[in-house]
Amino acid sequence: MTKKSMxxxxxxxxxxxxTLIVCFAFSAFAFAATEEINVILKAGENEVRITPTADVxxxxxxxxxxxxKISDDKALKFTRFNLTADLRKVNALIYAPTFDxxxxxxxxxxxxxxxxxxTDDPQxxxxxxxxxxSGSMAVGTxxxxxxxxxxxxxxxxxxxxxxxxxxxxKEDWVSKFNDNVLKEPLYIIHVSRASSTESTTGGGxxxxxxxxxxxxxxxxxxxxxxxxxxxPKAPVITPFIEGFEDSTFRGQTQMTREQFVTILARLKxxxxxxxxxxxxxxxxxxxxxxxxxxxxxxxxxxxxxxxxEGKFRPAEPLTRAEMAVMFVKAEKLTGVAENKxxxxxxxxxxxxxxxxxxxxxxxxxxxGTFRPDGSTTRYEAVTALVRYLLGGEPQDSMWQGAKLSFxxxxxxxxxxxxxxxxxxx
Numbered sequence: 001m002t003k004k005s006m007x008x009x010x011x012x013x014x015x016x017x018x019t020l021i022v023c024f025a026f027s028a029f030a031f032a033a034t035e036e037i038n039v040i041l042k043a044g045e046n047e048v049r050i051t052p053t054a055d056v057x058x059x060x061x062x063x064x065x066x067x068x069k070i071s072d073d074k075a076l077k078f079t080r081f082n083l084t085a086d087l088r089k090v091n092a093l094i095y096a097p098t099f100d101x102x103x104x105x106x107x108x109x110x111x112x113x114x115x116x117x118x119t120d121d122p123q124x125x126x127x128x129x130x131x132x133x134s135g136s137m138a139v140g141t142x143x144x145x146x147x148x149x150x151x152x153x154x155x156x157x158x159x160x161x162x163x164x165x166x167x168x169x170k171e172d173w174v175s176k177f178n179d180n181v182l183k184e185p186l187y188i189i190h191v192s193r194a195s196s197t198e199s200t201t202g203g204g205x206x207x208x209x210x211x212x213x214x215x216x217x218x219x220x221x222x223x224x225x226x227x228x229x230x231x232p233k234a235p236v237i238t239p240f241i242e243g244f245e246d247s248t249f250r251g252q253t254q255m256t257r258e259q260f261v262t263i264l265a266r267l268k269x270x271x272x273x274x275x276x277x278x279x280x281x282x283x284x285x286x287x288x289x290x291x292x293x294x295x296x297x298x299x300x301x302x303x304x305x306x307x308x309e310g311k312f313r314p315a316e317p318l319t320r321a322e323m324a325v326m327f328v329k330a331e332k333l334t335g336v337a338e339n340k341x342x343x344x345x346x347x348x349x350x351x352x353x354x355x356x357x358x359x360x361x362x363x364x365x366x367x368g369t370f371r372p373d374g375s376t377t378r379y380e381a382v383t384a385l386v387r388y389l390l391g392g393e394p395q396d397s398m399w400q401g402a403k404l405s406f407x408x409x410x411x412x413x414x415x416x417x418x419x420x421x422x423x424x425x
């Protein structure tokens with residue numbers, strides 16, 4: 001073999017070596033971009049609820065779609081997609097898979113992908129240019145029914161973003177989904193059921209999963225910002241509490257019974273308290289009282305009732321047990337957490353307290369007690385409700401940069417971010 005031939009072979013081997021290194025590095029990078037999440041359902045739990053947040057590039061958009069695949073359509077079924085209350089409030093349209101009437105189930109597209117999300121009302125885009133969004137926003141909750149016992153997976157495959165564009169030869173602005181915005185990172189959600197002896201703490205997340213998918217790359221070619229390119233940042237949750245006339249929030253003071261009922265009335269009615277019919281159900285709640293409408297609404301909704309004296313005691317501090325009972329009735333909760341508290345035995349509200357604990361509204365204290373008859377501050381109540389509404393801790397992009405006008409709640413306050421979201425700043 002000539003020296004020239006040997007040299008060529010050496011170059012080929014070196015080239016192959018570097019090719020393998022590059023391929024390995026790329027594979028490692030692709031693998032690192034995939035986040036795997038374990039969902040372990042307890043006995044009696046049949047739903048997996050995925051709440052995606054879209055982190056979109058800095059340009060207005062009018063819709064987001066998420067695509068997913070199910071490994072076993074007999075074990076897992078896509079049952080519904082619920083938009084956030086704020087998107088319902090601005091009349092956004094649900095984008096969901098096709099529903100097959102014969103099979104009474106949703107069906108994926110030709111590639112086996114279920115798409116869900118929202119898009120702005122085309123009439124709003126073309127005529128009013130309203131409801132454009134920017135930045136990061138929670139979209140809603142996709143709900144799946146888990147009917148088997150063998151493990152299955154839900155894979156989030158992609159995210160599409162609808163931009164405001166003008167089609168060639170057309171005068172109207174329209175919203176159009178771009179098909180090549182994101183193919184990674186992917187989320188792989190492993191669903192299984194706990195055995196009778198298996199603990200669901202630690203690696204499992206129960207039936208609720210929060211994901212955040214970031215739009216990468218650059219804006220698609222031909223995208224125009226539209227007439228409202230500085231459109232409003234998408235709302236996060238419906239504002240449910242206010243401060244006082246002296247520009248204070250008084251977060252360290254105790255939450256009163258009428259304040260909490262007013263919060264529930266706003267949360268269940270898109271931020272507005274319905275007007276009451278004029279009846280005075282409670283002996284201590286006159287029509288002239290500021291909280292009258294909310295209290296009457298709560299009575300009609302079956303959340304509260306008069307005591308033996310026919311009273312509501314509106315200005316009295318709200319106990320943790322009372323907060324749990326009202327909240328459970330308002331949300332119609334059914335799941336019950338295991339009782340790990342040393343002071344709930346025999347308490348009249350024990351079941352409702354454990355229902356509220358099951359969805360994360362409450363936790364106990366380090367000494368193993370719940371303290372059902374203890375009070376709750378306004379900061380504590382707001383924090384618990386914001387976490388519940390978001391399904392976890394708020395992301396920085398949801399509140400950073402907002403400025404509260406309350407003199408007693410500076411940005412350094414631990415509850416600042418929760419108050420920002422609760423008042424809608």
